[in-house]
Amino acid sequence: MINHLRQLVINSTILFVVLFAISYAEAAPLKVLHLSLSAAETGFDPVMTSDLNTAAIEEQIFEPLLTYDYLARPVKLVPRLAQGMPVITDHGKTWLFTLKKGVYFSPDPVFKGKRREVRAQDVAYTIMRFMDPKNRSPYKFLVDHKIVGLDQLGERAKQTGHFDYDANVPGLEVVGPYQLKIHLTGTDYNFGHAMAQPMFGIVAREVIENYAGDTASHPVGSGPYMIGKWIRSASISLIKNPNFRDEVWQFTSTDPSDQDIIRRMTGKKIPQIDEVDLQIVEESQSAYLSFLKGELDVFGVPGQFAPIVLSGNQLKPKLKEQGIQLTRLVDPAITYYFINIQDPILGGMSVQRIALRRAILMSINDEEMIRVIYKGQAFREAFPIPEGVNGHDQHYQSLIQYNPKEANDLLDAMGFMRGSDGYRRQPDGGPLYVKYTTSLTSQDRDLEEIMKKSLDRIGIHFVSEKLKFPEIIRAERQCRVAMRLSSWIADYPDGDNFMQLWYGPHTHENNASCYQNSQWDKLYEKTEMLPDSPERDDIYKQLARLLEIDGVTKVSTSHIRNVLIQPWVIGYKAHPILPSTWSYLDIDTKQEAH
Amino acid sequence: MNHTTTSPSFSPSLWNLACARLVRDKIGMLSLGIVLFFILLSVGSFTGLIAQNWDEEIAVNYAPPSFLDTSKEHTDTVSRPVIARQQINLYGLHDPLSAVLNQIELAHPQDTMPPNDEKKLTHLLLGADKWGRSVALKTIKGSETSIMVGLIAAIVATCIGTVLGALAGYFGGWVDDLLNWFYNVFTAIPYLLLIFAIAAVLNQKGVTTIILILGLTGWTGVFRLIRAEYLKHRQREYVLAAKAMGASHYRRMFIHILPNTFHVILVQLSINVVGFIKSEVILSFLGFGVPVDVVSWGSMLNEAQNELVLGIWWQLLGAGAAMAILVTAFSVLTDTLRDALDPKVVA
Numbered sequence: 001m002i003n004h005l006r007q008l009v010i011n012s013t014i015l016f017v018v019l020f021a022i023s024y025a026e027a028a029p030l031k032v033l034h035l036s037l038s039a040a041e042t043g044f045d046p047v048m049t050s051d052l053n054t055a056a057i058e059e060q061i062f063e064p065l066l067t068y069d070y071l072a073r074p075v076k077l078v079p080r081l082a083q084g085m086p087v088i089t090d091h092g093k094t095w096l097f098t099l100k101k102g103v104y105f106s107p108d109p110v111f112k113g114k115r116r117e118v119r120a121q122d123v124a125y126t127i128m129r130f131m132d133p134k135n136r137s138p139y140k141f142l143v144d145h146k147i148v149g150l151d152q153l154g155e156r157a158k159q160t161g162h163f164d165y166d167a168n169v170p171g172l173e174v175v176g177p178y179q180l181k182i183h184l185t186g187t188d189y190n191f192g193h194a195m196a197q198p199m200f201g202i203v204a205r206e207v208i209e210n211y212a213g214d215t216a217s218h219p220v221g222s223g224p225y226m227i228g229k230w231i232r233s234a235s236i237s238l239i240k241n242p243n244f245r246d247e248v249w250q251f252t253s254t255d256p257s258d259q260d261i262i263r264r265m266t267g268k269k270i271p272q273i274d275e276v277d278l279q280i281v282e283e284s285q286s287a288y289l290s291f292l293k294g295e296l297d298v299f300g301v302p303g304q305f306a307p308i309v310l311s312g313n314q315l316k317p318k319l320k321e322q323g324i325q326l327t328r329l330v331d332p333a334i335t336y337y338f339i340n341i342q343d344p345i346l347g348g349m350s351v352q353r354i355a356l357r358r359a360i361l362m363s364i365n366d367e368e369m370i371r372v373i374y375k376g377q378a379f380r381e382a383f384p385i386p387e388g389v390n391g392h393d394q395h396y397q398s399l400i401q402y403n404p405k406e407a408n409d410l411l412d413a414m415g416f417m418r419g420s421d422g423y424r425r426q427p428d429g430g431p432l433y434v435k436y437t438t439s440l441t442s443q444d445r446d447l448e449e450i451m452k453k454s455l456d457r458i459g460i461h462f463v464s465e466k467l468k469f470p471e472i473i474r475a476e477r478q479c480r481v482a483m484r485l486s487s488w489i490a491d492y493p494d495g496d497n498f499m500q501l502w503y504g505p506h507t508h509e510n511n512a513s514c515y516q517n518s519q520w521d522k523l524y525e526k527t528e529m530l531p532d533s534p535e536r537d538d539i540y541k542q543l544a545r546l547l548e549i550d551g552v553t554k555v556s557t558s559h560i561r562n563v564l565i566q567p568w569v570i571g572y573k574a575h576p577i578l579p580s581t582w583s584y585l586d587i588d589t590k591q592e593a594h
Numbered sequence: 595m596n597h598t599t600t601s602p603s604f605s606p607s608l609w610n611l612a613c614a615r616l617v618r619d620k621i622g623m624l625s626l627g628i629v630l631f632f633i634l635l636s637v638g639s640f641t642g643l644i645a646q647n648w649d650e651e652i653a654v655n656y657a658p659p660s661f662l663d664t665s666k667e668h669t670d671t672v673s674r675p676v677i678a679r680q681q682i683n684l685y686g687l688h689d690p691l692s693a694v695l696n697q698i699e700l701a702h703p704q705d706t707m708p709p710n711d712e713k714k715l716t717h718l719l720l721g722a723d724k725w726g727r728s729v730a731l732k733t734i735k736g737s738e739t740s741i742m743v744g745l746i747a748a749i750v751a752t753c754i755g756t757v758l759g760a761l762a763g764y765f766g767g768w769v770d771d772l773l774n775w776f777y778n779v780f781t782a783i784p785y786l787l788l789i790f791a792i793a794a795v796l797n798q799k800g801v802t803t804i805i806l807i808l809g810l811t812g813w814t815g816v817f818r819l820i821r822a823e824y825l826k827h828r829q830r831e832y833v834l835a836a837k838a839m840g841a842s843h844y845r846r847m848f849i850h851i852l853p854n855t856f857h858v859i860l861v862q863l864s865i866n867v868v869g870f871i872k873s874e875v876i877l878s879f880l881g882f883g884v885p886v887d888v889v890s891w892g893s894m895l896n897e898a899q900n901e902l903v904l905g906i907w908w909q910l911l912g913a914g915a916a917m918a919i920l921v922t923a924f925s926v927l928t929d930t931l932r933d934a935l936d937p938k939v940v941a
Contacts (some may be wrong), residue, residue, distance in 0.1 A: 082824055112847055141640055186703075273921055283899075284900070285899060285900050288903065290905075304900060304904075305903070305904075307904060308903060308905075350761060351690050351691065353688060354691065355694070358660075358691065371655075372655060372724055372725065373724075397680055397681075397682050397683075398682075399679070399684075399689075406695070406698060406699075406704070408696065409701075409702060410691070410695065410698060411697040412697060413694050413697070414694070442896060442897065442899065442900055443898065443900075445886060445893075445897070446724070448886040449725070449886050450888055454887050462887065464885050464886055486757070538685070541683075541685050542685040542686070545683075545684060545685050546687055549684075549687060549688075549689050549690070549691075
């Protein structure tokens with residue numbers, strides 16, 4: 001009887017412990033990272049992506065062969081899907097990538113319940129997609145003219161209307177299921193950077209073919225996250241990819257400021273966060289107020305909010321007391337005004353039109369913009385390649401300087417005379433105006449005011465065109481945007497990534513100014529064959545000057561990135577190149593609840 | 595012989611009675627005064643008598659409000675030297691504008707930008723916006739846009755509603771069915787959503803666009819009431835008499851019946867004015883409204899939304915207070931008019 005009683009007590013205790021453990025496990029709160037995006041996503045087919053917000057999400061869903069070390073500065077390439085760094089031979093012409101084994105795509109009905117491993121053939125297919133004319137990839141420039149036999153395949157597709165993915169491309173040699181040898185047409189030491197872009201995240205052919213025509217709605221990659229819930233242009237929830245391999249956080253750094261991150265994160269399984277909740281919040285004020293209420297975990301401080309967040313370069317004491325962390329870095333990015341060379345009013349290469357464009361660009365006061373709109377969180381940039389990127393020239397002086405008086409004199413001399421209303425007409429008496437495109441946010445209204453004031457200084461009518469960001473991108477690719485203040489952040493730290501923005505064949509892709517100048521294109525093609533060197537830098541200066549001479553572009557500013565992080569977010573360090581690093585973070589749920 | 599005349603018994607008209615009632619209502623008269631004051635302001639602004647220079651940057655950025663302080667200070671826009679073009683390396687490239695720019699420089703030598711020794715006010719009556727423009731002048735100029743949009747759009751909407759309501763009510767039958775179907779379609783869509791949809795489709799910013807949007811969407815209320823009035827009046831003896839005398843449909847509708855519905859139209863017009871002033875503000879606040887070179891109370895409130903976080907409250911106060919006063923006064927005036935024009939109300 002006593003034995004039975006004892007057994008009953010023991011069994012009850014075990015049952016109680018088990019139930020307690022189960023209930024505790026069930027009650028463990030989900031780690032959710034709450035973030036906001038300043039513009040709506042444009043769809044998740046990496047080959048078609050060109051905007052930063054979408055790329056940030058794709059960085060978590062898809063995996064390219066390489067990536068950048070999270071902590072290393074200056075940035076350093078490290079393997080991601082590749083087993084190790086590629087073996088480069090033949091003076092940088094041959095790149096042998098070996099893939100990790102046991103890497104699987106996230107589940108999708110296309111795979112019919114089976115796990116689908118990522119193979120070398122998928123990498124070759126992913127690269128080929130950039131040359132398929134149907135995809136109109138804005139990042140085609142990363143492989144254009146570079147891989148043996150791939151251009152010819154693209155040309156054939158243009159003629160036949162069909163891209164033959166089964167064709168043998170000599171430059172994409174699948175050595176085995178896990179090995180791909182890429183043969184380049186010439187020496188290119190930057191090719192590794194191309195293979196680290198989220199746009200080169202590996203996709204499965206059967207997925208793309210199954211969802212043909214709607215691939216942007218069906219992202220299937222091998223990254224740490226996959227799409228959970230998606231309300232277009234409103235919210236996106238990323239959940240853990242159940243097929244993601246075992247990978248642990250093991251970054252190292254000698255920077256003292258990184259030691260706390262290393263101490264708290266080393267050895268943890270990637271990813272630690274269960275869900276990334278992204279809300280589209282176009283207005284910075286709403287995002288900031290949400291951050292203050294703890295509804296957002298990370299907030300990129302726009303310039304106009306700097307006075308309420310910063311005292312000089314430091315976080316305001318009130319925010320510091322709340323444990324909020326600040327990360328600052330100079331963005332490897334530029335903002336630049338471009339004028340569409342195909343625009344019926346502003347385009348063309350006649351001396352009159354060149355003078356008109358240059359006068360318009362000379363009327364813009366960047367310093368006023370930095371002071372009034374960006375509240376000092378930006379600085380004047382003259383060169384198209386920003387600080388921190390190979391090829392940058394800090395001593396470069398722009399030909400186009402703020403000088404409304406000379407701009408007026410130039411227009412007078414060119415026959416753009418003022419009418420009785422004080423505004424100028426075309427030399428032939430036709431109407432003269434600048435259609436300036438912006439988005440719908442309040443900051444864009446400020447940018448419009450700057451432009452309106454600039455044009456008023458030289459007596460040119462201002463016409464506003466307001467579009468949502470994805471519509472602007474579409475319009476740019478169709479050469480329908482006459483003028484805009486655009487921005488570009490480095491995908492990789494090399495000047496080529498910026499200069500390609502004006503390359504003639506990139507019209508309908510990234511060349512929003514639709515600039516076509518054979519002299520410029522030839523010089524650019526020359527730089528593609530050169531490593532980072534003084535010789536290449538000299539050509540970059542010529543390219544920059546030619547853009548100014550033709551009145552195509554005026555580089556405006558570079559910005560300081562200020563990021564606020566809630567105290568419960570562990571492991572955050574702003575990365576100059578990676579568009580998102582969410583899988584490397586953790587959340588202290590106890591502190592968050594507190 | 596003394597000639598005596600008997601004065602005919604005086605029978606005041608509907609309008610005389612209405613005026614008498616209106617004058618007796620002190621709050622109504624005060625509201626009328628406020629509305630007239632705003633209309634005068636907007637007319638003055640439209641003709642350029644006041645607030646013509648509203649877009650001049652006369653003060654420092656975000657100059658705070660003050661009644662007394664009129665001190666000035668140098669602006670912080672630094673006069674920086676212009677780098678001589680000859681010093682800029684062309685890297686062996688040919689500049690097609692070299693010759694003309696050289697001529698310009700010879701004619702107007704300029705080593706530096708024109709010195710910026712302009713002094714700007716540190717305080718203004720209602721403060722300044724981010725560019726240093728007077729909020730008081732912007733509020734006055736904004737009244738022009740808001741009142742013009744409100745009045746013209748209300749007239750457009752009332753005219754459309756009156757004509758369609760008259761047709762539906764007078765003819766009945768399939769005309770009535772068709773117009774009622776049209777009315778139902780319009781009213782089935784939430785009003786603001788309909789406005790945004792049309793604004794997005796037109797994608798042309800400007801006062802005319804806003805007037806069109808509001809005018810084309812705001813006629814439904816007038817339509818419903820005028821249709822009911824016409825249904826009531828078309829069988830009245832005076833209309834039947836006109837018909838017997840050979841009056842045409844047009845004459846019966848617009849010469850005989852219409853004057854008897856004026857009191858309804860007038861009240862609806864004033865209700866629409868209030869509604870449209872508010873709609874313009876909402877449209878401009880959300881970025882669908884006036885373009886950047888036009889100021890309205892809505893665009894001021896749009897600017898104020900980010901300024902408020904920075905502690906800059908005066909633009910919100912200027913536009914918000916002006917709109918609140920005008921809308922309240924117009925609403926009270928509408929109520930007073932409705933009472934004054936209602937023949938059932940006993941004096």
